[in-house]
Amino acid sequence: MYANTLANGFVWDDVLLIVDNPRIKSWDRIPELVTRPLAQDTQYYRPLQGLTFLTDYAVNGLAPAGFHLTNVALHALVALLFYRVSRMILRDSVAALVAALLFAVHPIHTEAVAYLAGRTDSLAALFLLSALLLYRSPYLSAGAFLLALLARESALVLVPLVILLEAGGVVAPRRRLERYGAYAVVMALYAAMRATFLGDQPVHIANAAIPLGTRLLTMPKVVLSYLALLVLPLRLHMERRVFPATSVLDPSFLGPASVLFLFATLLFESRATAWPIVFGALWFLVALLPFANVVPLDAFMAEHWLYVPSMGVFMAAGWSVARSLRRPRRGPVAAVALAVVLAAYSARTMSRNREWATEASIFEATVRDSPSSFRALSNLGRVYLEAGDPERALDFLTQALARAATPRDEAIVHANRALAHGLAGRHADAVREYRRAIELKGADAQIYTNLAGTYLAMGQTDEAKQALEEAIATDPGYAPAYNNLGVVLEEMGDREHAREAYLNAIRIDPDSMEAYVGLGDIQLADGHPDLAERSFRAALRLQPHSTDVQERLQRALDAQRR
Numbered sequence: 001m002y003a004n005t006l007a008n009g010f011v012w013d014d015v016l017l018i019v020d021n022p023r024i025k026s027w028d029r030i031p032e033l034v035t036r037p038l039a040q041d042t043q044y045y046r047p048l049q050g051l052t053f054l055t056d057y058a059v060n061g062l063a064p065a066g067f068h069l070t071n072v073a074l075h076a077l078v079a080l081l082f083y084r085v086s087r088m089i090l091r092d093s094v095a096a097l098v099a100a101l102l103f104a105v106h107p108i109h110t111e112a113v114a115y116l117a118g119r120t121d122s123l124a125a126l127f128l129l130s131a132l133l134l135y136r137s138p139y140l141s142a143g144a145f146l147l148a149l150l151a152r153e154s155a156l157v158l159v160p161l162v163i164l165l166e167a168g169g170v171v172a173p174r175r176r177l178e179r180y181g182a183y184a185v186v187m188a189l190y191a192a193m194r195a196t197f198l199g200d201q202p203v204h205i206a207n208a209a210i211p212l213g214t215r216l217l218t219m220p221k222v223v224l225s226y227l228a229l230l231v232l233p234l235r236l237h238m239e240r241r242v243f244p245a246t247s248v249l250d251p252s253f254l255g256p257a258s259v260l261f262l263f264a265t266l267l268f269e270s271r272a273t274a275w276p277i278v279f280g281a282l283w284f285l286v287a288l289l290p291f292a293n294v295v296p297l298d299a300f301m302a303e304h305w306l307y308v309p310s311m312g313v314f315m316a317a318g319w320s321v322a323r324s325l326r327r328p329r330r331g332p333v334a335a336v337a338l339a340v341v342l343a344a345y346s347a348r349t350m351s352r353n354r355e356w357a358t359e360a361s362i363f364e365a366t367v368r369d370s371p372s373s374f375r376a377l378s379n380l381g382r383v384y385l386e387a388g389d390p391e392r393a394l395d396f397l398t399q400a401l402a403r404a405a406t407p408r409d410e411a412i413v414h415a416n417r418a419l420a421h422g423l424a425g426r427h428a429d430a431v432r433e434y435r436r437a438i439e440l441k442g443a444d445a446q447i448y449t450n451l452a453g454t455y456l457a458m459g460q461t462d463e464a465k466q467a468l469e470e471a472i473a474t475d476p477g478y479a480p481a482y483n484n485l486g487v488v489l490e491e492m493g494d495r496e497h498a499r500e501a502y503l504n505a506i507r508i509d510p511d512s513m514e515a516y517v518g519l520g521d522i523q524l525a526d527g528h529p530d531l532a533e534r535s536f537r538a539a540l541r542l543q544p545h546s547t548d549v550q551e552r553l554q555r556a557l558d559a560q561r562r
Contacts, residue, residue, distance in 0.1 A: 001105055001346040001353075002072045005114045006065045008357045012379070013039070013117035017053065019062060022511035022542065024053040035197045045194045048150040049120045067116050074122040075113045079104040081129040086315050088133070089170050090276055092322055098338065099318030103311060107233045107348040111304040114356035121307040124152035128308065131158055135171050135179075142182035149190045154290035157308070159183055164286055168279050207296040210244055215293040215300075217245040220256035222300050223288070230306070230313050233345070236352055237366045239373035242300035276319035283312030359383045367396075374403040382416055390420040411441035415450065422454050430454045445475035449484055456488060464488045479509035486518045495522050513542040517549060520556065529559035 010019050016039055023029040023036070033051055038044040052070065060066025079100050086096035103109070112121040127148035134141040148155035159180075166173040207215060222242060229236075245253035263281075271278045287309035293300060324334035355365040363380040370376055381396035397417050404410040418433035434451040438444060448471035455464035465488050471481035486501035499522050505515035520535030536553040543549060 001349045002075065002113055004350055005068045005072060005353045005356065008068055008114060008353070009064050009359075010067075010116065011356060011359045011362050012115070014067075014115070017050075017117055018057070018067065021050075021053070024050060024057050027054070027058070030054070037198055043198055044153075045198055046120050046150065046152060048123055048147060049152075052119065052123065064116075068114075071113050071116060071119055071122065074119065074126060075104070075109065078122050078125045078129065081126065081133065082311055082314075085129050085132055086311075086318060089165070089168075089279065090315060090319055092319065094325065095276070095315075095318040095322035097318070098321045099311070099314040101342060102314045102317060102345070105342055105346045105349055106230070106310065106314075107236060107345055107352050108229055108303050108306050108310060110236065110349055110352040110356065111238065111302070112307045114353045115304075118304050120152045121304050124148045124155045125308050127151060128155050128158050128161075132161065132165065135162065135165070136174075138175055138179040138182045141179065142186045145183060146186045146190065149186070153194075154305075154308075156187070157287050157290055159187075160286045160289065161283065164279075164282055168275075168282075170279075205296050206298045207293055207300070210296065212294070214244045214246065215296065217248065217250070217253045218242060218300055219292055220260050221245065221252050223285075224256040224259060225301060226288075226306060226309070227313070229303070230310055233348060235369050236303060236348075237369040237376075238303070238362075239366050239370040239376050240299070240301040240303075241370065241373065244300075274319075277316040280312040280314075280316030280319070283315065284309045285312075287312065360387070372403055374400050374405065374409055377403065378409075378413055378416065381413075381420075385416060385420050385423065388423065390424040393420045393423075407440040411437040411444075411447075414440065415447050418450065418454070422457065427454050427458045443470065443474040445471040445478035445481055448474060449478070449481045452481075452484055452488065456484075456491070461488055461492050465492070477508055479505045479512050479515070482508065483512055483515045483518065486515065490518065490522065495526065498522060511542055513539045513546075513549075516542070517552065520552060524552075524556055524559065529556045532556040533560070 018024060021039075023032045030051070033054065034047045038046045038049065053067070056067045056070050082103050083096050083100035086099045087093055090096055090099075112118040125148075127144045131141045131144035131148060134144055145155065145158050148158065162179075162183075165171045166176075225240075225242075243252065247253070267274075267278050267281055288305075291297065291302070291305040291309075321334055321338055324330040325338075327334075354361070356362050359379070360383050363376055363383055366373060366376040367380055377396050377400035381393045381400060384390075384393035384396065394417060397413050397420065401410065401413045401417075404413055414433045414437035418430040418437065421427070421429040421433060431451065431454055434447055434454065437447050438451075441447070448467045452464040452467035452471070455461070455467060465485070468481050468485040468488060471478060472485070475481070482501045482505035486498040486505065489495075489498035489501060499519060502515045502519040502522070505512045506519070509515075516535045516539035520532040520539065523529075523535060524532035533553060533556040536549055536556055539549045540546065540553065
């Protein structure tokens with residue numbers, strides 16, 4: 001049911017993490033993958049994900065099918081390991097098989113499988129389940145635990161899951177001191193790596209402004225919504241807007257909390273006769289702990305966060321179905337019902353996979369199901385902007401602006417509206433939008449750099465130069481500002497300072513392909529074709545298929561033969 005993802009492309013964060021990520025394009029960059037965050041301005045330390053992208057790139061280049069094949073293979077491996085864990089817990093091969101099949105085909109997991117950036121969930125689950133299966137070997141289990149943490153920080157949930165297995169009598173609690181000691185060493189090592197490599201850089205987190213009490217009061221509604229999605233996964237999308245509960249008297253807390261309390265009461269009453277259902281419910285809740293917003297997250301809900309928690313629900317369902325299958329009267333009905341459910345889930349998975357095919361299709365689907373989503377509207381505007389359709393881009397960006405909740409969001413939209421106006425040739429409007437974005441966000445190197453590009457298009461080189469100088473003053477480590485300053489200075493006839501600007505860009509960002517090209521152009525114009533050859537070859541290492549750079553290199557080689 002995931003075969004149709006092989007025709008999908010790169011979408012959303014895939015572009016940031018794969019297409020535009022030079023670290024995954026050379027084995028020499030492995031130290032950077034291990035010692036830096038997953039992406040700029042994040043606190044995500046997930047080096048294992050980056051290393052798998054590096055391997056995919058080495059084998060397939062930027063062919064999306066190869067990356068998607070790896071995602072499908074990882075999901076299949078997780079389903080196999082989940083079967084083994086379920087059999088260990090339920091002690092019933094039929095129940096374990098039903099649970100694994102439900103997990104494998106359920107459409108809630110498309111966000112973790114069809115979306116390449118979602119690979120972190122399947123990677124973490126792969127090693128988390130391995131750690132559980134290696135329970136009897138404390139050090140091997142701890143090694144798998146470390147790999148799970150290096151894939152995703154939420155793998156910390158392994159420890160409470162192991163406690164749950166021991167408390168439920170699934171495993172004999174032998175060598176506990178040795179086991180938990182090994183886990184403690186792994187957690188300390190992981191914490192030290194995070195602290196060393198990430199530091200305490202400030203990161204914008206959407207829910208950080210919401211008080212802890214409010215976040216916790218909202219969780220019953222979230223849990224109930226998750227359970228509903230697992231039963232009836234019809235409206236799947238990435239932008240689930242959850243309005244926080246304001247007090248214990250808020251109906252959005254009282255209603256879901258009452259339903260969950262009823263569920264808990266029924267489970268407690270049936271704990272002796274239906275313990276696998278109780279165990280599955282506890283697994284579900286324990287595995288949700290990292291996403292309970294005790295530590296504030298960017299959202300209250302995300303479908304891919306259910307990747308491991310859903311296993312508890314599927315184990316409970318697998319046990320219930322297997323029990324029915326063994327009863328003479330219920331067996332045939334249960335078999336037909338199971339086949340229908342698996343077929344329906346598979347069909348929904350395949351249709352959801354098609355929505356992940358392109359950036360346009362996924363954001364259009366998201367806007368359809370969440371028309372008030374600022375992020376979806378803003379991103380759909382960006383998609384049409386990149387497709388060269390500024391008027392349609394402006395339509396969605398205007399809708400996004402009306403839904404912007406913070407000055408930061410407004411600034412993002414104004415900056416993108418400026419790009420759209422620039423693409424349409426309305427440079428004065430673009431300048432006005434950039435200035436408004438700066439008013440809202442404050443000095444920003446990227447906005448100043450884009451503003452300079454507009455001034456250059458208007459032939460106002462002095463204003464372009466000034467904007468770039470302001471960009472560099474704002475962020476001396478922003479390489480594109482130096483590169484564009486080189487372009488402006490070259491336009492003004494100041495090749496000496498242009499060369500210096502290009503060298504600064506390369507010093508800050510050795511992957512600045514445009515800077516190598518600009519530097520090579522100056523070297524060739526100054527009569528140094530040998531130096532130009534070196535610069536153009538450096539650019540080609542970064543963009544091996546660029547015909548423009550290949551032509552420049554050929555001119556440098558021809559000049560040396562004269």
